[in-house]
Amino acid sequence: xxxxxxxxxxxxxxxxxxxxxxxxxxxxxxxxxxxIAEIExxxxxxxxxxxxxxxxGKILVPEGSVDVAVNTPIAxxxxxxxxxxALKAPKPQVQRPTPPPAPAAKSGAxxxxxxxxxxxxxxxxxxxxxxxxxxPEGTEMVTMTMREALRDAMAEEMRRDKDVFVMGExxxxxxxxxxxxxxxxxxxxxxxxxxxxxxxxxxxxLGIGAAFAGLKPIVEFMTFNFAMQAMDQLINSAxxxxxxSGGQMGCQIVFRGPNGAAARVAAQHSQDYxxxxxxxxxxxxxxxxxxxxxxxxxKAAIRDPNPVIFLENEILYGRSSPVPKIDDFVLPIxxxxxxxxxxxxxxxxxxxxxxxxxKAAEELAGMGIDAEIIDLRTLRPMDTATIVASVxxxxxxxxxxxxxxxxxxxxxxxxxxxxxxxDYLDAPVARVSGKDVPMPYAANLEKLALPSVAEVxxxxxxxxxx
Amino acid sequence: MAAAPxxxxxxxxxxxxxxxxxxxxxxxxxxxxRMMLTIRRxxxxxxxxxxxxxxxxxxxxxxxxxxxxxxxxxxxxxxDQVITGYRxxxxxxxxxxxxxxxxxxxxxxSHGYSKGKGGSMHMFSVEKGFYGGHGIVGxxxxxxxxxxxxxxYRGNDNICVTYFGDGAANQGQxxxxxxxxxxxxxPVVYVIENNRYAMGTAITRSxxxxxxxxxxxxxxxxxxxxxxxxxxxxxAAGEKAAAWCRAGNGPYILEMLTYRYRGHSMSDPAKYRTRxxxxxxxxHHDPIDTARRRILENRLAGEDELKKIDSEVRELINxxxxxxxxxxxxxxxxxxxxxxxx
Numbered sequence: 001x002x003x004x005x006x007x008x009x010x011x012x013x014x015x016x017x018x019x020x021x022x023x024x025x026x027x028x029x030x031x032x033x034x035x036i037a038e039i040e041x042x043x044x045x046x047x048x049x050x051x052x053x054x055x056x057g058k059i060l061v062p063e064g065s066v067d068v069a070v071n072t073p074i075a076x077x078x079x080x081x082x083x084x085x086a087l088k089a090p091k092p093q094v095q096r097p098t099p100p101p102a103p104a105a106k107s108g109a110x111x112x113x114x115x116x117x118x119x120x121x122x123x124x125x126x127x128x129x130x131x132x133x134x135x136p137e138g139t140e141m142v143t144m145t146m147r148e149a150l151r152d153a154m155a156e157e158m159r160r161d162k163d164v165f166v167m168g169e170x171x172x173x174x175x176x177x178x179x180x181x182x183x184x185x186x187x188x189x190x191x192x193x194x195x196x197x198x199x200x201x202x203x204x205x206l207g208i209g210a211a212f213a214g215l216k217p218i219v220e221f222m223t224f225n226f227a228m229q230a231m232d233q234l235i236n237s238a239x240x241x242x243x244x245s246g247g248q249m250g251c252q253i254v255f256r257g258p259n260g261a262a263a264r265v266a267a268q269h270s271q272d273y274x275x276x277x278x279x280x281x282x283x284x285x286x287x288x289x290x291x292x293x294x295x296x297x298x299k300a301a302i303r304d305p306n307p308v309i310f311l312e313n314e315i316l317y318g319r320s321s322p323v324p325k326i327d328d329f330v331l332p333i334x335x336x337x338x339x340x341x342x343x344x345x346x347x348x349x350x351x352x353x354x355x356x357x358x359k360a361a362e363e364l365a366g367m368g369i370d371a372e373i374i375d376l377r378t379l380r381p382m383d384t385a386t387i388v389a390s391v392x393x394x395x396x397x398x399x400x401x402x403x404x405x406x407x408x409x410x411x412x413x414x415x416x417x418x419x420x421x422x423d424y425l426d427a428p429v430a431r432v433s434g435k436d437v438p439m440p441y442a443a444n445l446e447k448l449a450l451p452s453v454a455e456v457x458x459x460x461x462x463x464x465x466x
Numbered sequence: 467m468a469a470a471p472x473x474x475x476x477x478x479x480x481x482x483x484x485x486x487x488x489x490x491x492x493x494x495x496x497x498x499x500r501m502m503l504t505i506r507r508x509x510x511x512x513x514x515x516x517x518x519x520x521x522x523x524x525x526x527x528x529x530x531x532x533x534x535x536x537x538x539x540x541x542x543x544x545x546d547q548v549i550t551g552y553r554x555x556x557x558x559x560x561x562x563x564x565x566x567x568x569x570x571x572x573x574x575x576s577h578g579y580s581k582g583k584g585g586s587m588h589m590f591s592v593e594k595g596f597y598g599g600h601g602i603v604g605x606x607x608x609x610x611x612x613x614x615x616x617x618x619y620r621g622n623d624n625i626c627v628t629y630f631g632d633g634a635a636n637q638g639q640x641x642x643x644x645x646x647x648x649x650x651x652x653p654v655v656y657v658i659e660n661n662r663y664a665m666g667t668a669i670t671r672s673x674x675x676x677x678x679x680x681x682x683x684x685x686x687x688x689x690x691x692x693x694x695x696x697x698x699x700x701x702a703a704g705e706k707a708a709a710w711c712r713a714g715n716g717p718y719i720l721e722m723l724t725y726r727y728r729g730h731s732m733s734d735p736a737k738y739r740t741r742x743x744x745x746x747x748x749x750h751h752d753p754i755d756t757a758r759r760r761i762l763e764n765r766l767a768g769e770d771e772l773k774k775i776d777s778e779v780r781e782l783i784n785x786x787x788x789x790x791x792x793x794x795x796x797x798x799x800x801x802x803x804x805x806x807x808x
Contacts, residue, residue, distance in 0.1 A: 197646060201608070201638065201639045201642055202642025202646060204608070205608025206609070208612060209610060209611060209613045209616070209626075213613045214616065215616050232602055233605060236602050237605055241598070244583060244599075246580035246584065247807070284806075305807040306807055
C-alpha cells in the first residue's frame, strides 16, 4: 500500500500551514529521514522528512499552497515494487482553505417545549464584535492577527519612546518563541531587543530594577506558566514598591506572554493565571480577546506608569480580526466592552473565553435567548459598572473562564453582582470554568477539562430557566 | 545538629591581602568616623525606641558593620545607585538620607520616607540614589542588576552597588543575576556583607563554599575578600571594583568580612554564638574604635575634636528620635493612596 505523507503539525496549536517548497520531485527515490519538503507557518519554517523508504509517487499539494490543514495528505510514497497504478486507491483529498464553518443554529426544537414560545426569534447577531465606542465611526479597519497587532503595538511604542525595550527568552534572534516579537530586533537592534537566559526569576527582577531606574521594560514570558518562578518579583517588588515607598518610586513595566491552555501540553503548561494576578493590588491585569483590543491595550499598558500583567493566548495569536487604522490607537485600561448587545442574559468573558461566549450567543439566539456579551478586557481594575448595568437589564449572568472556580475571576464577578445588583437577579449567577483538576494530556480529557460552547449554552439556559 | 561555635580566636579571618588599605586624607578619616558613628548612634537609638514600643515589627540593626557601607559610599559619585536588603538603616544614612525621615519611618509616622507605609525594611530615596530596602532575602540582587542595566542602556558610567548578606548568597536568583551581569557586562558591584550568620545559622552550617568572594568564579566575575571592619580597606577595594565597573568590564564581587553585634532582629536571643565571640570582635576589631585610634595616633584630630563630633552626632540622633516620636501617624486616608500611579 502506498504511504500517505500528511501535513504535519509544527506546534500544539497549529491548524494549518503553507507548503513552501518541494525538495524532491515525483519519481525521486526517498529514504527514511530525507528532507522532502519545507513547510511554514506564521511562527516558523520546518522541514518535512520522509518516514519511509520508497519513491515519491505523487505530490498531492503543490509548492506554494497556502493554508493547508494539518493532516491533509500532501504526497504519496510508493513502496518497493509498487508503481503508479497503486495510486488508484481512494484519492486523497486536498483540503482547500475554507473559513471555519459557522456553528449551525440549532432549531431548539427539543428545548422549546419547556419555557418560552419559539417564534419570533431575533436574527442572530453578527459574530464580529461591535465597533468599540473608542474607535471613531468611519475609521478604516485593517484585518490582522493578534500576533501582528501585538508586534505593531510594541514597535510603535518603541519608536515613540527610547526608554521602551523588550526582553525575554528568544525574543530577538529567534524572532519570538511565538513570533510575537518578529522583526523587532531588525528594527531596534540588540540594545533594545534582548534575548535572556532561561532564568525567569532573575530577568523579571532585572527588568523591575531597570523600571525603578526609569526605563520602561516589556518583559516577555515565553508563557505565563514559567512566570511562577518570577512570582515573588512580580508581586513583592513590582506591585508593592509604589505603596511601600509612599508614592515615591513606581515601576513602569509590562509583563506579557501567552496565558492559559494551548493544546495538548498537559498540566504544567496549561494554566490560566487570570485570578492569580487579579488578586494583587498594585498590578493591572489585561486579557484581550481580539487583535484591536490587543493593540490598543498593549500600547496603553506600555504607557501606564504601573506594573501591568498582559495575558495573551497562544490559540488567539493566529486569529485575525479588524484593527482600526489610526496613527496612535490606544484604548483605555479598565473598560469592558459590550461585544454583543442582548436582553435575556449577560455572559461575561475575556480572552479565550470570548470565543466560547460568542459562539454560544449564536446558538442561544437560535433558541430565542438574546444574550448580551461583555468582553471584560481588563481584569484589574475590573469594570464593575458595565457588568452591573447589564445585569440590571437582563437579570441573569453567566461567567466564562478557563481558570478554576475556587477564588476565580468568576467568583469575584458573582460577588460583585450580588453586592451591586442583588435585587435585579432572577437567577443565581452561573459559572462556566475549567474543571477542578490539573490539565490532563489526553485529547478527550483535555476537552472535558476546558469550558466549552455547550457548557456556556447550558448555563445560559439554566439561568433563564429553559 | 548543634554546631560548636567557632573559636573566637579565628573569628575575623585574615583577608587575602589584595589591595592595601587606602590612605585617607584627614577630611576623609574624620568624615568616615562621623558617618560610622552616626549610624552606630542611630541604631542604638532605634534599639531603645523599639524597646519602648515606638518601633514595631522587624528591626534589623547594623551595629558592627558600619565600615562596609561608609567605605563603599566614599567611592560613589552622583548618579550611582545603592540597593540592599532589610538591614538597611545604615545604607540610607550613608547615602545622605535624613535620619529624621528614616527614624520617623521606623516609627510608622507621616513624615517617614515612605509616609509610614514601608517601615524599617522599605525605604527609598531616588534623589539620594537609594533604591531600598527589600524584605525578601536576595530579591534586591536582580533588581540591583537591573539598575546597572539601566546605566548600561543609557550609556553613562554610573554603577550600582548591590549589597546582600551571606545568607542571600545562597539564593538562586543571585546566580541568575551573576550570569546576566557578566554576560552583558553590567556595571554592578556585588557587596556581600558576610557577618557570619544568616539569622542564626553560621555560614559553615549553610554554605558549601564559605569563601563567598569565589561565588562568581564560574561566571568569570572577579572577587575578593576585604576586611570589612576597616573603612580604609573597604574604600580601597571599593575604588578598585568601581573603576573596573565604570570601565565597562562588567560586575565585581567584594566579600566584606564583617560582624553584627546585635541579634538578627530585635527578637533574636542570639543563642547560636558565645558572648566571648562577640566581645572578641568588639574589643579588637570595632570599626569605629579602630578609626578613632588611628585618628589620634596620626594626630589627624585631638580628643577634643572627636568629642565635639561625638556630641554633634548624639544631638543629631536625639533630634531624629524626638522628631519621630512627635510626628503624627499617617492620615487614615493614606491607606488607599499610592497603590497606583495616575
